[in-house]
Amino acid sequence: MLWKNIKGLVGAYDSPPSRLRGSEMADFPLLENAWLAIDSGKIADFGPMETFPGIVDWTGLDVVDCEGRYVLPSWCDSHTHLVFAAPRSHEFMSRLEGKTYQQIADEGGGILNSARALQLMPEDQLFEEALVRLQHAMQAGTGAIEIKSGYGLDDEAELKMLRIIQRLKEAVPIPVRRTFLACHAVPEGNWTATTWTRHVAEHLLPRVQKEKLADYVDAFCEKGYFGLEEVSTLLEAASKEGLAAKVHVNQFNAFGGVKLCTNLDALTVDHLEVLEPEDLEALKSSSNTRTMACALPGCSYFLGIPYTPVRELIKADVAVALATDFNPGSAPSSNMERIVQLAILKMKMLPLEAIAAATLNGAAAMEVSDQAGVIAPGRAANVLVTKPMEGLEGFGYDFGESSVEKVFIDGVEV
Numbered sequence: 001m002l003w004k005n006i007k008g009l010v011g012a013y014d015s016p017p018s019r020l021r022g023s024e025m026a027d028f029p030l031l032e033n034a035w036l037a038i039d040s041g042k043i044a045d046f047g048p049m050e051t052f053p054g055i056v057d058w059t060g061l062d063v064v065d066c067e068g069r070y071v072l073p074s075w076c077d078s079h080t081h082l083v084f085a086a087p088r089s090h091e092f093m094s095r096l097e098g099k100t101y102q103q104i105a106d107e108g109g110g111i112l113n114s115a116r117a118l119q120l121m122p123e124d125q126l127f128e129e130a131l132v133r134l135q136h137a138m139q140a141g142t143g144a145i146e147i148k149s150g151y152g153l154d155d156e157a158e159l160k161m162l163r164i165i166q167r168l169k170e171a172v173p174i175p176v177r178r179t180f181l182a183c184h185a186v187p188e189g190n191w192t193a194t195t196w197t198r199h200v201a202e203h204l205l206p207r208v209q210k211e212k213l214a215d216y217v218d219a220f221c222e223k224g225y226f227g228l229e230e231v232s233t234l235l236e237a238a239s240k241e242g243l244a245a246k247v248h249v250n251q252f253n254a255f256g257g258v259k260l261c262t263n264l265d266a267l268t269v270d271h272l273e274v275l276e277p278e279d280l281e282a283l284k285s286s287s288n289t290r291t292m293a294c295a296l297p298g299c300s301y302f303l304g305i306p307y308t309p310v311r312e313l314i315k316a317d318v319a320v321a322l323a324t325d326f327n328p329g330s331a332p333s334s335n336m337e338r339i340v341q342l343a344i345l346k347m348k349m350l351p352l353e354a355i356a357a358a359t360l361n362g363a364a365a366m367e368v369s370d371q372a373g374v375i376a377p378g379r380a381a382n383v384l385v386t387k388p389m390e391g392l393e394g395f396g397y398d399f400g401e402s403s404v405e406k407v408f409i410d411g412v413e414v
């Protein structure tokens with residue numbers, strides 16, 4: 001396939017960087033008036049129209065005119081809870097009637113609600129329903145995804161979730177990364193945050209590792225969930241097992257979790273709706289951290305909580321990723337385009353910054369940079385084609401519409 005007259009080819013590199021920090025994000029490449037060649041499901045080459053290849057053999061060549069359209073790498077969604085048993089729209093109703101997300105959780109709802117339902121649902125049914133959700137996300141342009149456990153909250157149910165994630169990984173042609181969300185909420189029964197974390201570190205984590213079911217561990221570092229002590233126990237145990245961490249932190253309260261995560265070399269800190277100067281300091285690249293920030297504006301939008309101060313992170317030269325946080329409680333949407341739109345409209349990200357955060361940096365936030373997040377020769381042709389657009393600001397400006405017209409995975413239209 002040869003695509004010509006592309007209005008703007010976004011995120012195309014000969015040799016892509018592994019991540020973009022701070023001001024580099026606004027310089028995500030935009031090649032105007034370009035062509036792109038796709039062969040056997042892979043990106044073959046690209047260039048400006050002035051170098052449009054003189055074609056010798058036209059047989060079997062499909063030339064597509066992309067006049068007015070942009071071509072982008074497909075979305076890389078580095079934070080989801082896509083495996084769950086049931087929606088929680090009744091909790092949403094309670095919120096409309098005046099309760100807060102935290103009040104609902106304190107009354108035994110929230111994550112505990114999802115866990116009760118998940119423990120009861122057979123593995124095959126959970127898998128089938130999650131697969132439908134995953135395919136839906138792919139149709140909307142997601143070309144790489146991370147999926148967490150964390151609604152099991154007992155050994156067997158957590159392992160069940162991780163096996164389902166493994167089956168999902170095998171069922172789809174896009175990269176899937178698996179996260180053991182070991183400390184999501186304190187399980188019902190006689191557990192405390194401390195005893196559950198110790199149990200995870202000593203018993204469950206070794207089982208997860210023995211079955212090779214996870215790429216990362218995760219914890220919800222938050223008041224009423226898991227504190228610094230527990231998060232550090234988990235991350236240290238995981239590190240001994242060779243697993244890096246992606247951590248839910250600073251969603252409602254800041255109490256030193258970010259610094260703990262950067263000190264323990266977490267790959268990402270996610271949420272950061274609350275961000276104190278010491279958190280920012282810990283994340284500054286000058287402090288030599290590899291830890292990236294991951295903003296989840298769908299959660300802010302849906303819960304009506306503050307948005308992650310992304311402009312401050314960018315000013316501090318931090319690498320920022322954007323993800324959906326797709327889950328039934330705080331962000332029931334898997335649509336990455338909507339996330340980019342919120343990032344532009346609500347967090348004042350420039351279109352190219354938001355797109356870089358949702359593609360190249362999203363890939364970095366789950367270590368699939370060698371497979372996804374950019375358009376580069378030899379890579380899988382996982383790309384999006386937009387509708388005719390005035391400019392990339394249309395991702396924010398046309399807020400009632402989808403700007404994506406076609407989605408390709410391995411060069412095949414989805």
Ligand code: NIG
Pocket residue numbers: 110111114220248251299325327328329330331
């Ligand atoms: O990222 N904050 C913790 N975990 C999820 C929400 C979990 C839920 O409400 O089911 C999140 O927002």
Ligand code: FE
Pocket residue numbers: 079080081248325327
């Ligand atoms: Fe989450």
